[in-house]
Amino acid sequence: MGEEVTISNKQVILKHYVSGYPKESDMELKNSTIKLNVPEGSNVVILKNLYLSCDPYMRGRMKKTEGSYIDSFIPGSPITGFGVAKVLESGDSNFQKGDLVWGMTGWEEYSIVTPTQNNLFKINDKDVPLSYYTGILGMPGMTAYVGFYEICSPKKGETVFVSAASGAVGQLVGQFAKMLGCYVVGSAGSKEKVDLLKSKFGFDEAFNYKEEHDLDAALKRYFPDGIDIYFENVGGKMLDAVLLNMKLHGRIAACGMISQYNLELTEGVHNLFYLISKRIRMEGFIIFDYFHLYSKYLEMIIPKIKSGNVVYVEDVVEGLENAPTALVGLFSGRNIGKQVVMVSRE
Amino acid sequence: MGEEVTISNKQVILKHYVSGYPKESDMELKNSTIKLNVPEGSNVVILKNLYLSCDPYMRGRMKKTEGSYIDSFIPGSPITGFGVAKVLESGDSNFQKGDLVWGMTGWEEYSIVTPTQNNLFKINDKDVPLSYYTGILGMPGMTAYVGFYEICSPKKGETVFVSAASGAVGQLVGQFAKMLGCYVVGSAGSKEKVDLLKSKFGFDEAFNYKEEHDLDAALKRYFPDGIDIYFENVGGKMLDAVLLNMKLHGRIAACGMISQYNLELTEGVHNLFYLISKRIRMEGFIIFDYFHLYSKYLEMIIPKIKSGNVVYVEDVVEGLENAPTALVGLFSGRNIGKQVVMVSRE
Numbered sequence: 145m146g147e148e149v150t151i152s153n154k155q156v157i158l159k160h161y162v163s164g165y166p167k168e169s170d171m172e173l174k175n176s177t178i179k180l181n182v183p184e185g186s187n188v189v190i191l192k193n194l195y196l197s198c199d200p201y202m203r204g205r206m207k208k209t210e211g212s213y214i215d216s217f218i219p220g221s222p223i224t225g226f227g228v229a230k231v232l233e234s235g236d237s238n239f240q241k242g243d244l245v246w247g248m249t250g251w252e253e254y255s256i257v258t259p260t261q262n263n264l265f266k267i268n269d270k271d272v273p274l275s276y277y278t279g280i281l282g283m284p285g286m287t288a289y290v291g292f293y294e295i296c297s298p299k300k301g302e303t304v305f306v307s308a309a310s311g312a313v314g315q316l317v318g319q320f321a322k323m324l325g326c327y328v329v330g331s332a333g334s335k336e337k338v339d340l341l342k343s344k345f346g347f348d349e350a351f352n353y354k355e356e357h358d359l360d361a362a363l364k365r366y367f368p369d370g371i372d373i374y375f376e377n378v379g380g381k382m383l384d385a386v387l388l389n390m391k392l393h394g395r396i397a398a399c400g401m402i403s404q405y406n407l408e409l410t411e412g413v414h415n416l417f418y419l420i421s422k423r424i425r426m427e428g429f430i431i432f433d434y435f436h437l438y439s440k441y442l443e444m445i446i447p448k449i450k451s452g453n454v455v456y457v458e459d460v461v462e463g464l465e466n467a468p469t470a471l472v473g474l475f476s477g478r479n480i481g482k483q484v485v486m487v488s489r490e
Numbered sequence: 491m492g493e494e495v496t497i498s499n500k501q502v503i504l505k506h507y508v509s510g511y512p513k514e515s516d517m518e519l520k521n522s523t524i525k526l527n528v529p530e531g532s533n534v535v536i537l538k539n540l541y542l543s544c545d546p547y548m549r550g551r552m553k554k555t556e557g558s559y560i561d562s563f564i565p566g567s568p569i570t571g572f573g574v575a576k577v578l579e580s581g582d583s584n585f586q587k588g589d590l591v592w593g594m595t596g597w598e599e600y601s602i603v604t605p606t607q608n609n610l611f612k613i614n615d616k617d618v619p620l621s622y623y624t625g626i627l628g629m630p631g632m633t634a635y636v637g638f639y640e641i642c643s644p645k646k647g648e649t650v651f652v653s654a655a656s657g658a659v660g661q662l663v664g665q666f667a668k669m670l671g672c673y674v675v676g677s678a679g680s681k682e683k684v685d686l687l688k689s690k691f692g693f694d695e696a697f698n699y700k701e702e703h704d705l706d707a708a709l710k711r712y713f714p715d716g717i718d719i720y721f722e723n724v725g726g727k728m729l730d731a732v733l734l735n736m737k738l739h740g741r742i743a744a745c746g747m748i749s750q751y752n753l754e755l756t757e758g759v760h761n762l763f764y765l766i767s768k769r770i771r772m773e774g775f776i777i778f779d780y781f782h783l784y785s786k787y788l789e790m791i792i793p794k795i796k797s798g799n800v801v802y803v804e805d806v807v808e809g810l811e812n813a814p815t816a817l818v819g820l821f822s823g824r825n826i827g828k829q830v831v832m833v834s835r836e
Contacts, residue, residue, distance in 0.1 A: 412758010419774035428765035
């Protein structure tokens with residue numbers, strides 16, 4: 145494994161647990177160092193990080209939680225998250241120097257990870273943008289795929305509503321639903337996003353929830369006969385309005401509730417009785433339970449990307465120093481499409 | 491069809507739509523008359539009502555609702571609900587004079603109904619208390635059966651929590667869960683009911699929710715490792731506490747939310763994010779969708795009633811004039827077990 149090499153390693157550190165909306169000042173950049181050698185007998189892999197993924201679920205890791213599906217960040221340590229990286233050294237026989245991989249990595253230039261713990265996948269198809277492995281070809285893509293096909297039990301001709309519809313997951317749910325022959329409406333938080341939903345992703349209709357004083361009325365406008373499937377990304381008031389407009393035997397895939405993540409006391413949801421009167425199934429899911437479907441998903445999605453039948457919009461910022469701003473921006477909806485941080489070109 | 495016979499018919503009339511807790515004065519007794527003949531060519535059936543069922547879902551029918559799974563009562567007309575009756579005259583070839591039946595009927599001494607509209611079932615097994623066809627052998631029994639076996643996907647050894655556990659449905663859910671080898675805990679609103687749950691219905695544990703200042707702590711006491719299955723009858727604060735205590739991949743059968751029925755603004759439920767982080771399926775159901783399973787259910791349950799392996803507790807009041815008090819009492823938990831009104835012995 146050659147001579148021992150220590151080099152500088154810029155990192156994004158979480159300074160402390162966060163309450164309320166996260167701010168850039170909750171994080172700081174630190175110049176650290178790292179040894180780029182795999183210790184004798186170790187099965188770690190040394191990564192050069194190329195792209196880092198900003199995802200809403202990361203908000204939950206910024207506070208002290210116990211028994212959650214994923215650990216809290218450690219104040220004083222680098223943030224971790226999904227990313228795309230290049231293998232510099234490997235103590236694991238499944239990965240070789242030079243491999244491109246995606247999985248859990250650190251918000252830093254170089255990371256030392258254990259492949260099994262970090263869900264590391266080798267990237268075989270490089271004929272697509274590498275950053276896609278933080279989005280359409282990574283966790284958000286799998287989330288849209290599993291959430292829509294496995295949780296929503298969709299049928300051709302059904303009516304589908306997607307909130308946060310231009311986001312990393314929503315834009316794909318809409319396209320999957322259209323592929324199946326559903327009527328699809330999305331909500332988003334700006335005119336630009338609403339235009340994107342209709343012009344780029346093929347949603348039948350879209351609206352800006354910030355401009356609707358009455359979400360119930362907005363939904364009735366687009367779903368006069370009700371909603372069969374709701375792909376839930378936001379929670380709170382939107383969920384309450386959706387419950388009023390679900391059809392009998394409707395399904396709600398609970399994927400995220402971003403409107404609630406920064407509230408000390410979440411909004412109460414008042415219309416749950418409609419789950420009963422309308423015989424609705426509402427089901428939460430976490431993508432970590434479904435990675436066994438990943439190769440099946442790739443087989444389906446890669447040809448569609450290459451043929452242009454499925455498109456994906458990313459919001460890429462350059463430089464690790466801009467990662468805190470990018471992450472914080474998710475919670476005000478500043479990003480358009482999947483938020484990615486480019487740390488280094490390959 | 492013989493000579494035309496008109497006789498007096500005492501009725502319980504809903505005076506007006508109700509807001510807040512229903513009161514006896516929202517109903518009135520009226521002396522009406524009825525013709526006990528089936529008109530030539532009609533397919534109606536004339537019933538002498540024997541037992542009437544008081545059920546929480548009836549609260550929803552006391553207000554003006556649109557697009558619900560069941561129509562509102564009509565102010566000025568008799569209340570309707572499930573009941574057991576004897577056929578006096580029949581214009582439907584499936585029913586004969588003298589048959590005992592159960593299904594939707596009026597809160598009155600005699601009713602004229604259309605069998606298909608009113609979900610009328612002929613009672614074949616009379617070797618059990620007739621009133622049971624308002625409870626364990628009727629709608630509440632089917633509700634417990636379908637809710638537990640079809641919606642909860644129960645497995646031996648799982649932990650089950652039932653709210654309103656001594657009620658018409660809850661007492662059966664607990665017994666079904668014990669039969670399958672589950673650990674079962676119930677909540678109810680008095681010491682007497684709690685005792686009944688443990689001594690009569692075989693719940694492993696039970697508690698009086700009115701004496702618990704912290705429902706979360708109460709649930710943690712009885713479910714240190716969490717709840718696999720929640721049979722939801724009450725909604726509101728209990729649901730919020732349960733969500734905190736569900737296990738991964740838990741299931742919630744949403745059967746009723748009686749704590750919310752009399753509130754003008756329902757309580758908000760704050761912990762729905764746990765549906766996601768714990769991958770919970772919450773599913774509402776209405777028993778009307780499952781009556782095709784009724785004969786299968788009878789085959790299972792009647793032998794168990796006769797052998798004493800399943801028991802059923804009823805709270806029977808005598809006389810139609812006491813029906814309003816009985817119905818109103820459901821919402822303060824005055825009844826112990828299934829609330830029935832005996833209108834007439836056969």
